[in-house]
Amino acid sequence: MKILLFGATGMIGRGVLREALLDPDTTNVVTVGRRPTGQTHPKLTELVSPDLSALSPLERELVDFDACLFCLGVTALGMTEEKYSEVTYDLTMAVARTLLRTSPGLTFIYVSGAGTDSSEHGRMMWARVKGRTENALLSLPFKSAYMFRPGAVIPKHGIRSSVWWYNAAYVALRPLYPIVSRIAPNSMTTTEQLARAMLAVARGGYSTRILETADINRVAS
Numbered sequence: 309m310k311i312l313l314f315g316a317t318g319m320i321g322r323g324v325l326r327e328a329l330l331d332p333d334t335t336n337v338v339t340v341g342r343r344p345t346g347q348t349h350p351k352l353t354e355l356v357s358p359d360l361s362a363l364s365p366l367e368r369e370l371v372d373f374d375a376c377l378f379c380l381g382v383t384a385l386g387m388t389e390e391k392y393s394e395v396t397y398d399l400t401m402a403v404a405r406t407l408l409r410t411s412p413g414l415t416f417i418y419v420s421g422a423g424t425d426s427s428e429h430g431r432m433m434w435a436r437v438k439g440r441t442e443n444a445l446l447s448l449p450f451k452s453a454y455m456f457r458p459g460a461v462i463p464k465h466g467i468r469s470s471v472w473w474y475n476a477a478y479v480a481l482r483p484l485y486p487i488v489s490r491i492a493p494n495s496m497t498t499t500e501q502l503a504r505a506m507l508a509v510a511r512g513g514y515s516t517r518i519l520e521t522a523d524i525n526r527v528a529s
Contacts, residue, residue, distance in 0.1 A: 315379030323499025375510035384434035422459040460496040501528035
């Protein structure tokens, strides 16, 4: 597979990059981001763009991909709905529309989140915006599109979040992980499981277009 990866410097994206480079079925991984990942690998090519909503200078590099794994995302804390929509809906759709021109036969996989509101009319602002983004992506004529809705995502293999208080929370809650995994296994996943599930769905599809945490863990097992 030839994989296009957005968000490779974030916690989830770093997990996806790690697994994609290890995956024997993945021949090429091309990352697109505002800054380099700092990694080198024979399979890896990095495209750096200061404005990911305007990818026209890179369009010649965005052809013939089998899958786009879209892991870009920000926390909605402290943001207005207008601003959160700009960096969530508007940016994602700008990328998706570019890829419809350059690689219309790919599978688009979008990392959303547990609790996303497909009705677009719920009380939670972030959930409405994510739901609107999911619905818009699912309406596009890609080969296929899948929305991943993980709950808590536990970082593995030394991966850390770029948000300092996320890291503090992970450290504080680490003793509880074994307990939670026993009593509520479908409330959490790991960066490794999420990445492996994304690659598996990119390869072979899935029975539903929206995958909750239970689906993610099932595919990754």
